[in-house]
Amino acid sequence: MINKVTLVGRLGAEPEVRTLENGAMVAKFGMATSESYRDKAGEWQEQTEWHDVVVWRALAERAQEYLKKGSLIYLEGKLTHRKWQDKDGNNRKTTEVVGSYYRVMPTAPRSGGSSNYMPSEEPAATMSTPPPKSPTAASPANPPSTAAPADDSEDLPF
Amino acid sequence: MINKVTLVGRLGAEPEVRTLENGAMVAKFGMATSESYRDKAGEWQEQTEWHDVVVWRALAERAQEYLKKGSLIYLEGKLTHRKWQDKDGNNRKTTEVVGSYYRVMPTAPRSGGSSNYMPSEEPAATMSTPPPKSPTAASPANPPSTAAPADDSEDLPF
Amino acid sequence: MINKVTLVGRLGAEPEVRTLENGAMVAKFGMATSESYRDKAGEWQEQTEWHDVVVWRALAERAQEYLKKGSLIYLEGKLTHRKWQDKDGNNRKTTEVVGSYYRVMPTAPRSGGSSNYMPSEEPAATMSTPPPKSPTAASPANPPSTAAPADDSEDLPF
Amino acid sequence: MINKVTLVGRLGAEPEVRTLENGAMVAKFGMATSESYRDKAGEWQEQTEWHDVVVWRALAERAQEYLKKGSLIYLEGKLTHRKWQDKDGNNRKTTEVVGSYYRVMPTAPRSGGSSNYMPSEEPAATMSTPPPKSPTAASPANPPSTAAPADDSEDLPF
DNA sequence: TTTT
DNA sequence: TTTT
Numbered sequence: 278m279i280n281k282v283t284l285v286g287r288l289g290a291e292p293e294v295r296t297l298e299n300g301a302m303v304a305k306f307g308m309a310t311s312e313s314y315r316d317k318a319g320e321w322q323e324q325t326e327w328h329d330v331v332v333w334r335a336l337a338e339r340a341q342e343y344l345k346k347g348s349l350i351y352l353e354g355k356l357t358h359r360k361w362q363d364k365d366g367n368n369r370k371t372t373e374v375v376g377s378y379y380r381v382m383p384t385a386p387r388s389g390g391s392s393n394y395m396p397s398e399e400p401a402a403t404m405s406t407p408p409p410k411s412p413t414a415a416s417p418a419n420p421p422s423t424a425a426p427a428d429d430s431e432d433l434p435f
Numbered sequence: 436m437i438n439k440v441t442l443v444g445r446l447g448a449e450p451e452v453r454t455l456e457n458g459a460m461v462a463k464f465g466m467a468t469s470e471s472y473r474d475k476a477g478e479w480q481e482q483t484e485w486h487d488v489v490v491w492r493a494l495a496e497r498a499q500e501y502l503k504k505g506s507l508i509y510l511e512g513k514l515t516h517r518k519w520q521d522k523d524g525n526n527r528k529t530t531e532v533v534g535s536y537y538r539v540m541p542t543a544p545r546s547g548g549s550s551n552y553m554p555s556e557e558p559a560a561t562m563s564t565p566p567p568k569s570p571t572a573a574s575p576a577n578p579p580s581t582a583a584p585a586d587d588s589e590d591l592p593f
Numbered sequence: 594m595i596n597k598v599t600l601v602g603r604l605g606a607e608p609e610v611r612t613l614e615n616g617a618m619v620a621k622f623g624m625a626t627s628e629s630y631r632d633k634a635g636e637w638q639e640q641t642e643w644h645d646v647v648v649w650r651a652l653a654e655r656a657q658e659y660l661k662k663g664s665l666i667y668l669e670g671k672l673t674h675r676k677w678q679d680k681d682g683n684n685r686k687t688t689e690v691v692g693s694y695y696r697v698m699p700t701a702p703r704s705g706g707s708s709n710y711m712p713s714e715e716p717a718a719t720m721s722t723p724p725p726k727s728p729t730a731a732s733p734a735n736p737p738s739t740a741a742p743a744d745d746s747e748d749l750p751f
Numbered sequence: 752m753i754n755k756v757t758l759v760g761r762l763g764a765e766p767e768v769r770t771l772e773n774g775a776m777v778a779k780f781g782m783a784t785s786e787s788y789r790d791k792a793g794e795w796q797e798q799t800e801w802h803d804v805v806v807w808r809a810l811a812e813r814a815q816e817y818l819k820k821g822s823l824i825y826l827e828g829k830l831t832h833r834k835w836q837d838k839d840g841n842n843r844k845t846t847e848v849v850g851s852y853y854r855v856m857p858t859a860p861r862s863g864g865s866s867n868y869m870p871s872e873e874p875a876a877t878m879s880t881p882p883p884k885s886p887t888a889a890s891p892a893n894p895p896s897t898a899a900p901a902d903d904s905e906d907l908p909f
Numbered sequence: 910t911t912t913t
Numbered sequence: 914t915t916t917t
Contacts, residue, residue: 283441286436287912466914469917483914594760596800599757600753644832
């Protein structure tokens, strides 16, 4: 069975990075993908989807270092859903894309000015070793297994 | 920007098909993708994700005809999120994969017995013409534009 | 069955555009994807693959207009192979990626200078109607295609 | 940059497995993907593409064990091209899909008979550690890869 | 919440 | 809620 998500979009804010008690690092960020279409009136409209993304370990470390608000990235991951209850006892559902690979795309800086363009010296982040499945409490958790692809990238001219 | 989901998994039930007032047909179904992994104790565990899938128009018509409970399908689509309020005024969020293409995989029937195996005579369903954007009421809606690829498949021996 | 290729890379030159006798427009271009890796000596090496890409009809028209030498694009297509004989009667094989969708990425211009940055006003090009499979002579022919992949995971709570 | 191929198709024959002098195991096999389309006369035609696939190391070992002639598999990899000269000094080009992940799909056996259905106990094969890029002779060499696609849409309420 |  |  296959469960794969591929996104090319921008971060809405800096990644939120945390280190769990077990030492595992996690980074979360919102990522926007937009598409344009013409409405019935022939006007161009833009539709934006905001995706919650989570990356672990090495990917999280790199996220902290390389991902910024506004960064345009290529991301692969899987679609996960968790159920939980809020303090009022309501059933809630959270959907997250658990990233297994991402790549910063060369961004077009606003002309002039010192580009904060981050040349992807970082030869792409991939998750090869899945984090340990912590069967412990509070864990809405979710695991690995099917494993993934690899690949990567770069940028500059010719 | 790219927003793509690829799943290979099974339907949990028959698709629910409806025809809207404007004549557009919609089909919804839950789709499971599972992956196995070894837990710390070395035991095999299975983790299943249930995805809400929606397909429109021609894809919906074909879903009604070809997709069954238990069908193994390959599906491509995009990830969409809608916000709404329940009757208690709570903010809710729904995530759906809006399918743009799917393909029934040849399924392994339980040995013996007349297989309800549906040989994919159906040369794959693709959505080429996006449904009209109805900006009207009640519409948690969501639109087209970036459009997609097409392709397909078959099964038989060699 | 699924046959899908996804590339993010740069054009090595302007697309070569032609119009066949039947009026169909075709565009061809080479596209490079590079990846970096460390060799045994620990040195960073870059490995570049050059892919022959072909797009038809509306995609070809748009290619002529929007794709330039050096353009960074996201491309989806399918992998096709053709056999033919050169004038010496040798059997030759040509592999091409027949594009069904592409998207120009905002490119990072070399700092300074007037950016030849082509703001993707072009809301993406897709091929909905595949060109007719012309089994005849000289025909670079071919139809459509689709699909994608797997990945993996992580675990803990939040 | 992204270079990703995704195929769902069947093996034309048993994989050819070899072990190189350096101990690395390689498996090669042809994989067919077919698609149906209507020709101008309205007749259904089937177009089959045969892809050369190579997998390394653990993937090769698993190929030897699990992949059979006729196996239906989901495969991810990257597209590579090599140039070489035949004994007549002609320049030749070989294109191969270097697999980084594959998954055997449950196959529909011809009814009756003991199904050679191979229940994917095999929790999928992935290549995390790419084989060393051996720029040397005889080396069908190469590393890993990734990525995927776009799609589209629908609209109305529910 | 990004970006053009 | 599927499936093995």
